[in-house]
Amino acid sequence: MKIKDLLNKVGGEIFSRGEDYYENDYISFLTYNPQKRSYYGEVEGSGFEDYQVRIDLDEENNVDFYDCNCPYDWSDTCKHLIAIFLAIKDGNYIESNEKDIESVKNIEKMEDDKEDILDLVNNASKEDLIEFITEKGFKYDDFITDLYRFLKKPEVTEEIKFLVGDVKSIISDASYFKFDDHPYYYQDETSKYTDDLEKILSQAEESLNKERYMVPFHVSIEIIKGVNSLYEFSFEGYSIDGLDYDSFEILKESCDLIETYGTMEEKENAFKLLIKNSEKEFISTEYNYNFIYETLKFLNKSNKNEIYGVIDNIGDSEYYYSKNMILKSKIIEIIDGKEESEKFKMNNTQIDEFAMDLIENAINNNDFDFAEKLALEKVNENEGLPNQVKWEKILHNIYRSFKIINKQIKIANNLLKKGNSKYYYILKELYKNCGLLEEKQEELITNLIENSSFDCYGPILKEEKQWDLLWQGVKDHPDTIFQYGPELLKIYDEEVYKFYYHHLITQGEIANHRKAYKLFVKDLRKLYDVGGDKYADKVFDYFRENYKIRRAMQEELNVLNSKRNRN
Numbered sequence: 001m002k003i004k005d006l007l008n009k010v011g012g013e014i015f016s017r018g019e020d021y022y023e024n025d026y027i028s029f030l031t032y033n034p035q036k037r038s039y040y041g042e043v044e045g046s047g048f049e050d051y052q053v054r055i056d057l058d059e060e061n062n063v064d065f066y067d068c069n070c071p072y073d074w075s076d077t078c079k080h081l082i083a084i085f086l087a088i089k090d091g092n093y094i095e096s097n098e099k100d101i102e103s104v105k106n107i108e109k110m111e112d113d114k115e116d117i118l119d120l121v122n123n124a125s126k127e128d129l130i131e132f133i134t135e136k137g138f139k140y141d142d143f144i145t146d147l148y149r150f151l152k153k154p155e156v157t158e159e160i161k162f163l164v165g166d167v168k169s170i171i172s173d174a175s176y177f178k179f180d181d182h183p184y185y186y187q188d189e190t191s192k193y194t195d196d197l198e199k200i201l202s203q204a205e206e207s208l209n210k211e212r213y214m215v216p217f218h219v220s221i222e223i224i225k226g227v228n229s230l231y232e233f234s235f236e237g238y239s240i241d242g243l244d245y246d247s248f249e250i251l252k253e254s255c256d257l258i259e260t261y262g263t264m265e266e267k268e269n270a271f272k273l274l275i276k277n278s279e280k281e282f283i284s285t286e287y288n289y290n291f292i293y294e295t296l297k298f299l300n301k302s303n304k305n306e307i308y309g310v311i312d313n314i315g316d317s318e319y320y321y322s323k324n325m326i327l328k329s330k331i332i333e334i335i336d337g338k339e340e341s342e343k344f345k346m347n348n349t350q351i352d353e354f355a356m357d358l359i360e361n362a363i364n365n366n367d368f369d370f371a372e373k374l375a376l377e378k379v380n381e382n383e384g385l386p387n388q389v390k391w392e393k394i395l396h397n398i399y400r401s402f403k404i405i406n407k408q409i410k411i412a413n414n415l416l417k418k419g420n421s422k423y424y425y426i427l428k429e430l431y432k433n434c435g436l437l438e439e440k441q442e443e444l445i446t447n448l449i450e451n452s453s454f455d456c457y458g459p460i461l462k463e464e465k466q467w468d469l470l471w472q473g474v475k476d477h478p479d480t481i482f483q484y485g486p487e488l489l490k491i492y493d494e495e496v497y498k499f500y501y502h503h504l505i506t507q508g509e510i511a512n513h514r515k516a517y518k519l520f521v522k523d524l525r526k527l528y529d530v531g532g533d534k535y536a537d538k539v540f541d542y543f544r545e546n547y548k549i550r551r552a553m554q555e556e557l558n559v560l561n562s563k564r565n566r567n
Contacts, residue, residue, distance in 0.1 A: 001063055003085050010077050018082020027083055030093040037061075039088060043080040045070065053084045065555060076514050076552060146203075159207070160218045163200055167219065170196050171226035190230055194243045197223050201243070205250055213257035217270065220251040221277060224287065231283040248290055259297045271298040278310050288314055292327065299334050307331060325351050349374065352387070359394060363401050371398045389418055405430060416447050421456035424448045445469070458484065467491045478503045482526050489530060500527045501535040508543050514552045521556040528564065 007015075021027070021043060028050050030041035037057040042050040056065040072078040087093060121129070137143050154162065174193040204219035224247045230240050258270050278291035288310075295307055308331070311324045325348055333341035342361075345354035355378055362371035375395040382388040392415055399407040409430050416423040427444055431437040445466060448457045454477045461470040462484060471488055474480050481488075481496075481503055489496045504524055511520045527536040540557065547553055 002061065003063060003088055006063055006077075007082070007085050007089065010082060014075070014077065014079055015082055018079040019086060021079055021083040022086040027087055027092075030084060030087050032088075032093045032095050034095060039084065039093065041084045041087070041093070043068075043083055045080075051080050053080055055081075055084065055088070065559070156207075156212055156214055159212075159215050163204055163215065163219045164222045166200050167197065167222045167226055170200075171229060174230060190240060193230065194227075194240055197226065197243055198246070201246060201250060208250070208253055208257065210257060210261040213254050213261065214266065216250050217254035217258065218273075220247045220254060221273065223247045224251070225277070225280070228280075228282050228287065251290075251294060255294045255297050267298045271295055271303060274298075275306055275310060279313070285314060285320070289323065289327075296330060296334060299331065301335055304331055304335055322351050322353065326353055329354070349377075352378070352390075356394065359398065363398065368398070368402050389415065389420070392418075393420075405434065409434075413447070416444075417451045419451050419453075419456075421448060421452040421460065424457075424460060449473075454480065462487060475499070478506075482523055485526075486530050497527075497532045497535050500530075500532055501539060504536075504539045505542065508539070508547070508553075511553065514556070517550070517553040517556045520553075521560050525560060525563075 010018075026044040028042040028044060030039065032039050037059075039053075039055040039057075041053045043053060045051050051068055051070040053068045054066065055063060058064040066076075066081060068078050068080045070078050070080055124132075133147070137147065170193055174190070200219065201223055204216040207213065207215035223243065227240055227244050227247065255270065255274075258266055262270065274291050274295045278288050278295065280288075282288060292307065292310060299307065308328070311327055314320050314324060329341050329344050332344050342358075345351075345358060349355045349358065355374055359371045359374055362368075362374070372395070375391060375398055378391040379388060379395060382391055392411055396408060396411045396415065399411065409427065412423045412427045412430065416427060424444060427440075428437060431440045431444070445461075445464070448460060449469065454473050458470065458473055458477075458480060461473065467488065470484060471492060474484050474488065478499075481500055485496055485500060504520070504527065507523065508520045511517050524536060524539055527539070540560070543553065544557060
């Protein structure tokens with residue numbers, strides 16, 4: 001099929017998005033190797049990496065193979081492939097061989113080589129430089145901004161106003177998506193706006209020092225607020241997640257600097273702004289908690305009640321209740337000291353984190369009775385609930401810390417029977433130390449198999465060389481033949497090859513899209529790798545003859561065929 005015919009078959013949303021990527025220069029580069037009749041290109045992703053696209057043609061210039069390493073798997077063709085197909089159709093590529101590809105990818109780096117630029121600038125006249133800056137510089141917004149900041153060195157308040165204004169302008173420009181009838185189905189330009197915001201954040205980050213810390217403080221807060229509004233209409237949210245994380249990291253560093261170098265007025269103003277934003281409605285309540293935790297750096301007796309008020313208004317669910325109580329314990333520790341905080345925890349052991357802290361302290365202080373008593377209370381309190389296992393594990397750790405063997409064995413057996421396969425090894429070691437391993441080994445294996453999934457106990461059976469039990473497990477879970485087949489072949493030989501064969505036939509028959517075909521062919525290759533050529537050839541020939549209509553499957557089989565040089 002020719003490229004133009006393939007493009008004609010693709011329509012709707014995916015074509016529109018690919019066309020948009022092509023028209024907006026998202027293709028980083030595209031080369032064509034005439035010797036191999038192969039195209040190779042890279043297209044900007046929506047996150048922080050480019051995706052690689054490869055297209056091979058046959059002798060009649062039909063598309064023989066195409067692939068993109070992006071995560072999209074709803075169909076064979078993604079927006080990045082569409083963008084590349086359109087570029088090829090319009091002749092927008094560079095002919096090259098394989099050695100040229102790296103040089104094409106590094107053109108921008110070569111053009112930006114600092115030494116070359118330094119030579120040019122040193123040899124240029126003052127008049128030429130002024131002419132270049134005044135005539136050419138206004139075409140590049142980033143250059144003008146950087147030049148302004150470098151030469152004028154604006155005051156802190158002026159730079160805050162300047163950068164915060166830019167952030168607000170970008171968010172305002174992005175907001176038109178809110179009025180699109182179908183923003184999720186047509187296009188998502190969020191990554192373009194997040195790129196611009198990242199640049200502003202980077203500019204603000206340059207001021208993370210003991211003189212200009214208020215710049216990144218205000219800019220990061222403004223970006224966090226803007227990011228929250230972008231989430232409302234963004235389809236590709238992972239480009240926002242990175243900016244979100246970076247902004248909070250810079251906010252934390254800014255607050256550290258304010259805490260260390262700030263004046264009393266700056267600390268009070270920082271506290272007020274953080275408190276104000278902690279009360280806003282965000283896409284995630286984690287934003288509110290992030291702001292509150294930063295306020296703790298500026299906490300004192302006169303403003304503690306403001307934080308308590310914000311905490312009490314966050315939410316009334318059990319989840320928020322626990323987080324709020326933990327926050328309050330930190331406030332008490334800062335204002336009244338660690339001893340008062342410990343009293344607060346002791347009076348509120350219904351909070352799991354408090355109970356765990358108290359148990360850890362008791363272990364460190366060799367107070368076995370208190371640690372066991374509190375852990376048993378939590379086990380009984382959570383009887384029949386998911387958290388019961390967590391507290392049984394903590395109880396086991398208490399017995400291990402105080403070297404109480406019989407109680408360790410009892411609780412470890414209980415945990416193994418609840419599906420915690422790691423306690424197989426713990427029990428094995430305990431029995432070994434007691435001289436009971438030979439007597440208890442069979443019981444241990446039985447409890448492991450009866451109470452764990454094959455994913456958990458299969459590797460243990462292999463390690464213990466329990467081949468009959470492992471072979472039975474593989475029969476019950478056929479997909480695992482590729483994991484355990486090589487070892488089982490040494491014991492059961494031809495029977496295992498036949499099992500491979502029947503499983504691959506079933507796997508190939510139910511495969512119905514390219515991703516499944518790739519996995520099927522990959523697994524078929526594994527049968528060749530373990531010496532099962534006779535059975536692998538049967539599988540290969542069966543699908544070659546009986547599934548010609550599945551073109552994508554045939555293409556994958558061709559790849560395997562070429563690798564094995566089969567005639």
